[in-house]
Amino acid sequence: MFSRTLEYALRAAVYLGGMYDRPMTAQQIADATAVPLSYLPKVLQQLVRANLVTGTRGLHGGYVLCRKPADMTILDVVNAIEPVCRIDHCPLNIPNHCDALCPLHRRIDALLASAQKTFQETTLAEILSEPGLPDNWHPQDTPKL
Amino acid sequence: MFSRTLEYALRAAVYLGGMYDRPMTAQQIADATAVPLSYLPKVLQQLVRANLVTGTRGLHGGYVLCRKPADMTILDVVNAIEPVCRIDHCPLNIPNHCDALCPLHRRIDALLASAQKTFQETTLAEILSEPGLPDNWHPQDTPKL
DNA sequence: GGATAAATCGACTATTTTATCCTTTTACTA
């Protein structure tokens, strides 16, 4: 139901949140998040273009989250990858229909709305604060240079 | 976020619910639901295989919903097309991780669970009882032969 | 039994998504 690319983006975003302020290379992110290294840059690019992440080149370069994890929500990531496209008019192209949504699409749109709301309510910081993430997702053991 | 095929299947199922007990041809369903006629049989086949719909051939044949609309939920259709695949173990393949879900995937799975629940709570009959469906989705004007 | 109307089946095409690889650009270090 969610695309693989979104999965990857979420993993990367949460991971970068945990490493906040330290540039992480695609290699490091791929290792930690088990995203194919050859595909990951494509995903990260989408986050860069959405201004969620900055990528800097060269030695000691890497990717850094643009905002503090507490200021970035799951929804931000979702919107960067595949925006929840709400249904604004009934897709049944029937004359004299479709001013508002039909009951079927009212339901579907309600679901999208609720998903969107849930996405918006969760920040990366919240996820990072819960126990259970892999140890190497937390920077305590790798002090910032 | 939902596949197009699922959209099509839902339209067809609700429509067949409205026409309960009257065999409707792929042609009729396609006309009413604006699903490509050439693709619709593929979709309906999936509903047939899932025992939600029966297809009978020949003159006066067509597709009929297997159960009363009140006894079929959105979830039944969803399960026939693309089952909500809940996350049962964290997909980060990291040693000593993954007994339970990590916080990220706990969230994602919670969303899937909530979607699943919503699907399950809505029957086709409920949708049909609400106002707003296209007129030709209701059989009153086309008496059963 | 023959004509017809319908679903079913299978092969094929097209589009989108996911993934890979190679080159180019940029930044840092010595």
Place this chain on the structure above:
DNA sequence: TAGTAAAAGGATAAAATAGTCGATTTATCC
């Protein structure tokens, strides 16, 4: 300034999804 480490970009391949078409089977009517 040369060397190196990184992201960025582009071309391509592979896989999944969506869509099309024609042949086959099955049921009904005359």
